[in-house]
Amino acid sequence: MNNVICCKCVRCGREYPAAPDITTCECGGILDVVYDYEYIKTKLSRSALADDPDPTMWRYRALLPIEEDTVPQGLRVGGSPLYKADSLARELGVKALYIKDDGINPTSSLKDRASAMAVTKAVEAGYHTIACSSTGNAASSLAGNAAKAGLSTYIFVPDRAPKGKIAQLMMFGANLTAVRGSYEETFELSKKAIDKYGWYNRNAAINPYLSEGKKTVAHEIIEQLGFRAPDYVAASVGDGCTIAGVYKGLYDMYMVGLTDRIPRLISVQAAGCCPINTAVVTGEPWQPQEENTYADSIAVGVPRNADKAIKAIRDSGGICVNVTDDEIREAQRYLAKNAGVFGEPAGVTATAGLLKLSREGKLDPDAAIVSIVTGNGLKDIESAIKNCGAPVSCGNDLAEFESKFGLA
Amino acid sequence: MNNVICCKCVRCGREYPAAPDITTCECGGILDVVYDYEYIKTKLSRSALADDPDPTMWRYRALLPIEEDTVPQGLRVGGSPLYKADSLARELGVKALYIKDDGINPTSSLKDRASAMAVTKAVEAGYHTIACSSTGNAASSLAGNAAKAGLSTYIFVPDRAPKGKIAQLMMFGANLTAVRGSYEETFELSKKAIDKYGWYNRNAAINPYLSEGKKTVAHEIIEQLGFRAPDYVAASVGDGCTIAGVYKGLYDMYMVGLTDRIPRLISVQAAGCCPINTAVVTGEPWQPQEENTYADSIAVGVPRNADKAIKAIRDSGGICVNVTDDEIREAQRYLAKNAGVFGEPAGVTATAGLLKLSREGKLDPDAAIVSIVTGNGLKDIESAIKNCGAPVSCGNDLAEFESKFGLA
Numbered sequence: 001m002n003n004v005i006c007c008k009c010v011r012c013g014r015e016y017p018a019a020p021d022i023t024t025c026e027c028g029g030i031l032d033v034v035y036d037y038e039y040i041k042t043k044l045s046r047s048a049l050a051d052d053p054d055p056t057m058w059r060y061r062a063l064l065p066i067e068e069d070t071v072p073q074g075l076r077v078g079g080s081p082l083y084k085a086d087s088l089a090r091e092l093g094v095k096a097l098y099i100k101d102d103g104i105n106p107t108s109s110l111k112d113r114a115s116a117m118a119v120t121k122a123v124e125a126g127y128h129t130i131a132c133s134s135t136g137n138a139a140s141s142l143a144g145n146a147a148k149a150g151l152s153t154y155i156f157v158p159d160r161a162p163k164g165k166i167a168q169l170m171m172f173g174a175n176l177t178a179v180r181g182s183y184e185e186t187f188e189l190s191k192k193a194i195d196k197y198g199w200y201n202r203n204a205a206i207n208p209y210l211s212e213g214k215k216t217v218a219h220e221i222i223e224q225l226g227f228r229a230p231d232y233v234a235a236s237v238g239d240g241c242t243i244a245g246v247y248k249g250l251y252d253m254y255m256v257g258l259t260d261r262i263p264r265l266i267s268v269q270a271a272g273c274c275p276i277n278t279a280v281v282t283g284e285p286w287q288p289q290e291e292n293t294y295a296d297s298i299a300v301g302v303p304r305n306a307d308k309a310i311k312a313i314r315d316s317g318g319i320c321v322n323v324t325d326d327e328i329r330e331a332q333r334y335l336a337k338n339a340g341v342f343g344e345p346a347g348v349t350a351t352a353g354l355l356k357l358s359r360e361g362k363l364d365p366d367a368a369i370v371s372i373v374t375g376n377g378l379k380d381i382e383s384a385i386k387n388c389g390a391p392v393s394c395g396n397d398l399a400e401f402e403s404k405f406g407l408a
Numbered sequence: 409m410n411n412v413i414c415c416k417c418v419r420c421g422r423e424y425p426a427a428p429d430i431t432t433c434e435c436g437g438i439l440d441v442v443y444d445y446e447y448i449k450t451k452l453s454r455s456a457l458a459d460d461p462d463p464t465m466w467r468y469r470a471l472l473p474i475e476e477d478t479v480p481q482g483l484r485v486g487g488s489p490l491y492k493a494d495s496l497a498r499e500l501g502v503k504a505l506y507i508k509d510d511g512i513n514p515t516s517s518l519k520d521r522a523s524a525m526a527v528t529k530a531v532e533a534g535y536h537t538i539a540c541s542s543t544g545n546a547a548s549s550l551a552g553n554a555a556k557a558g559l560s561t562y563i564f565v566p567d568r569a570p571k572g573k574i575a576q577l578m579m580f581g582a583n584l585t586a587v588r589g590s591y592e593e594t595f596e597l598s599k600k601a602i603d604k605y606g607w608y609n610r611n612a613a614i615n616p617y618l619s620e621g622k623k624t625v626a627h628e629i630i631e632q633l634g635f636r637a638p639d640y641v642a643a644s645v646g647d648g649c650t651i652a653g654v655y656k657g658l659y660d661m662y663m664v665g666l667t668d669r670i671p672r673l674i675s676v677q678a679a680g681c682c683p684i685n686t687a688v689v690t691g692e693p694w695q696p697q698e699e700n701t702y703a704d705s706i707a708v709g710v711p712r713n714a715d716k717a718i719k720a721i722r723d724s725g726g727i728c729v730n731v732t733d734d735e736i737r738e739a740q741r742y743l744a745k746n747a748g749v750f751g752e753p754a755g756v757t758a759t760a761g762l763l764k765l766s767r768e769g770k771l772d773p774d775a776a777i778v779s780i781v782t783g784n785g786l787k788d789i790e791s792a793i794k795n796c797g798a799p800v801s802c803g804n805d806l807a808e809f810e811s812k813f814g815l816a
Contacts (some may be wrong), residue, residue: 083483108516144750145748148491168786171744332579337579397597402601
């Protein structure tokens with residue numbers, strides 16, 4: 001890989017060659033892929049992007065850690081819409097608000113970006129089986145992308161995972177284990193099995209390439225805004241991988257000169273499970289927390305990518321905000337009704353954070369903000385049904401219809 | 409509209425000016441939009457398409473019935489992936505098989521193409537409220553696209569509609585009525601209300617512009633195949649609007665010289681509800697049927713667009729095949745596991761038809777076939793869960809895991 005220098009430990013700074021199946025540092029720290037941005041500048045430019053008909057995440061392959069002759073594997077990931085949401089901007093009292101709807105990816109979440117990268121690296125490294133633990137979306141995206149790539153999968157989810165995600169996994173033919181326990185216990189079992197059987201490891205943070213896939217959401221945001229960086233990018237935070245990836249993508253675009261600054265991150269966690277935000281705000285090392293939120297995708301009491309996430313939030317001059325489950329439910333309804341974007345609970349949490357910051361008078365009225373929706377609302381229908389209420393029941397009778405809607 | 413000549417009744421041939429809120433002919437027949445293909449040839453070419461960065465359905469606006477100065481409304485629809493599915497081609501014993509995954513649209517079904525057109529025409533005509541009846545997907549797509557466009561909606565669904573679709577509708581803020589009765593009764597109530605209140609009518613077939621939106625799926629297929637038409641295009645059939653739209657799109661591309669032939673259609677209906685296929689095969693007029701299939705999106709006993717659909721299948725030299733619910737369930741599992749595409753029951757029905765035709769020795773081994781997936785499997789999780797079974801339950805215990813998967 002001419003564009004990659006090495007993988008470097010974010011804790012001790014030790015450097016490793018970027019092998020396709022590298023995991024963590026000997027010190028236990030997680031690794032970050034280091035790029036040769038001067039080399040990449042010779043390959044990537046606004047005009048090169050303008051001439052590239054590829055609408056997927058692989059249009060940014062100059063910034064991605066794959067070999068020059070590697071054929072990307074998996075489904076058609078990325079190229080998600082960035083909607084200008086004027087009514088939401090007015091509600092928030094800011095100059096401009098954009099919704100990045102990553103729920104339209106093939107398995108309906110942003111995690112497809114990481115999983116497409118994972119199956120590509122697994123095939124590059126000659127593996128036939130790939131495994132992970134997940135709160136749900138990473139798993140279903142892995143299963144779908146692996147099915148397309150012809151890899152078999154072992155997948156571990158906490159048994160509280162929503163039925164929609166379970167059904168996706170089973171349909172995609174995963175060898176699926178629903179672990180009776182927390183996400184932490186789920187992760188532990190996956191680690192024991194992966195260590196013993198030598199499967200390709202798609203566990204977030206453990207595998208340094210995953211956030212390199214996720215970062216393409218930020219590449220797209222910058223390009224879709226005509227290479228003018230917004231003032232803020234808001235993201236929901238669980239394991240920490242997504243916001244770390246978002247920062248890396250923003251940093252990439254700045255380092256290769258495709259934009260002139262790095263936006264500030266807005267890190268939004270559930271009030272019932274916010275170890276990363278707590279660490280940023282207090283300046284103390286992060287501590288495990290209970291997983292008290294219905295937003296299952298960010299209910300991560302022991303975040304695996306806390307180091308990278310905390311550094312990203314700090315380096316960007318970021319803002320932390322925690323929201324209650326009720327505030328998440330409100331954001332879900334608001335976003336669907338006013339922007340036509342139906343996100344899952346964790347998917348709308350970034351927007352819930354913006355609504356809260358606005359009410360507290362903490363948003364700059366001159367700001368342009370991007371809020372990332374990380375997953376489709378269809379992933380968790382049971383929660384949605386509880387949130388939105390039941391339809392009006394009516395016979396084939398106009399008078400009954402009119403009376404129930406107060407018409408005529 | 410310089411590209412449109414008129415709207416013409418498919419039953420009596422009477423012609424009407426193409427007003428944005430025109431519905432059916434005085435004789436009760438449905439209308440077809442007639443284009444000036446010689447004019448369109450001056451606007452649309454392979455090189456014009458190659459230079460157009462718009463990835464949405466509106467890249468084909470030269471072939472769409474909107475005014476020159478109309479700004480398209482709604483969500484970002486179209487540009488769905490066309491996957492080459494080699495293992496499925498081998499299973500079917502054909503030269504090439506492609507899956508067109510329209511379940512990745514913003515509200516997760518092909519119906520977004522019709523609804524984006526509907527809200528665009530409603531805004532063009534100055535309406536503020538839009539209404540429809542639907543088995544579910546047309547409704548949720550209308551609600552989402554209308555929310556984005558700032559229109560209010562009255563929507564009528566049969567009360568058997570899956571919960572996922574109901575939740576989408578409620579979230580998008582629709583005035584939603586769940587009608588205690590069949591789709592036919594649902595349609596009747598919507599008609600009475602629309603007639604009385606003068607809302608913009610998004611009922612399929614009644615509104616001639618809807619299949620003009622849907623036809624863009626066929627435009628995309630032809631362009632994605634490098635303008636080489638496949639031998640067959642398979643689609644599931646309920647109301648008849650989708651297959652009629654598919655034919656119109658294929659016909660368009662042939663008439664403007666962007667491809668050199670029109671593929672044969674493969675019309676796949678549920679064995680428990682197949683009035684259109686029955687009419688094509690017997691040569692008799694279509695007759696209402698019971699709605700005996702779990703594939704709710706195509707459980708249409710009284711198809712509103714039968715005339716256009718039957719003509720499309722016949723004109724293309726098409727093939728009809730009916731599949732049982734078990735055959736649909738098998739196709740759902742097969743497609744997810746082997747192609748990474750998880751479709752709803754009606755969404756995988758076209759593929760079920762291909763599997764059946766293959767077993768019956770009725771597929772040409774030299775054929776290139778496109779199978780359209782019309783909706784995402786997350787739309788109907790309850791059916792999916794019944795179909796795919798439950799995951800393995802396990803504690804955080806490697807020995808228990810190994811014993812349950814027969815490892816080590």
